[in-house]
Amino acid sequence: xxxxxxxxxxxxxxxxxxxxxxxxxxxxxxxxxxxxxxxxxxxxxxxxxxxxxxxxxxxxxxxxxxxxxxxxxxxxxxxxxxxx
Numbered sequence: 001x002x003x004x005x006x007x008x009x010x011x012x013x014x015x016x017x018x019x020x021x022x023x024x025x026x027x028x029x030x031x032x033x034x035x036x037x038x039x040x041x042x043x044x045x046x047x048x049x050x051x052x053x054x055x056x057x058x059x060x061x062x063x064x065x066x067x068x069x070x071x072x073x074x075x076x077x078x079x080x081x082x083x084x
Contacts (some may be wrong), residue, residue, distance in 0.1 A: 004057035014046035021045065 003010040015021050025040035034040035 003051040003053040007058045012048045
């Protein structure tokens with residue numbers, strides 16, 4: 001779904017908690033265990049699958065996003081007035 005919406009390939013990682021792995025990578029760099037992020041990634045990141053965007057789905061999401069933008073623009077003045 002992300003690949004379709006953003007229209008870019010998305011890589012799924014083996015870990016379910018990428019934020020924790022990222023923090024561990026930065027810690028490893030800070031203490032000298034790794035030279036840089038690329039070195040840390042080689043040791044700590046395992047790619048599982050790449051999801052390619054589907055152009056037909058991307059077009060559908062863009063039409064929905066356009067509707068969202070129109071609704072947002074219509075409602076925004078109402079919300080801004082409330083807080084003034």
